[in-house]
Amino acid sequence: MNADEMDVGRRRFLTAATSVIGGVGAAFVAYPFLASWSPSEKTRALGAPVEVDLSKLEPGQKITIAWRGKPVFIVNRTKNYLDHLAAVNNDVLRDPLSEEPQQPPYATNAYRSIKEDILVVIGICTHLGCVPLFKPEVGVIDSSWEGGFFCPCHGSKYDLAGRVYKGVPAPLNLVVPPYKYKSDTIIVVGEDNQQGVA
Ligand code: FES
Secondary structure: OOHHHHHHHHHHHHHHHHHHHHHHHHHHHHHHHHHHOOHHHHHHHOOOOEEEEOOOOOOOOEEEEEEOOEEEEEEEOOHHHHHHHHOOOHHHEOOOOOOOOOOOHHHOOOOOOOOOOEEEEEOOOOOOOOOOEEEOOOOOOOOOOOOEEEEOOOOEEEEOOOOEEOOOOOOOOOOOOOEEEOOOOEEEEOOOOOOOOO
């Protein structure tokens, strides 16, 4: 073998070796993404609507689902919760009639929801974005507390319709996302209710 032939052989080896290393590297980089992203997670991350089956949501229970990377609280409000919601004096709320555009038109009512028992709100405090705690028990935050959501970051308070109290740092009610009923027990978060009303 002359020097030229040796050189060509060496170049071929180096090229092949580099391709193998590149291939291994690409495989290692790609694998975690393929492994950790199921098709439903990919569509969710892109903001696709999310169907939620409410048939197992117990009275009084709150669940949290993810939509567009945000927590969405869904609460099955009991008659007792609704009575306490009605007991909140409008004077202590910043936007009791939901006049700010924090909800779709079909949730601009006393319950801020399509059906009065099921609340759907984005669980992000309108102050600086913490996730508020669900505190439905009467009197646990202060003596006039009728149940609601409490943000421990700076003490913002919301009632059981996500309406913000006066005198706290949060300026606005919790956001109600677009949603609709696909059936009696299935809602779709991220799609508008076509009728516009319940
Ligand atoms: S982020 Fe909720 S009170 Fe500040």
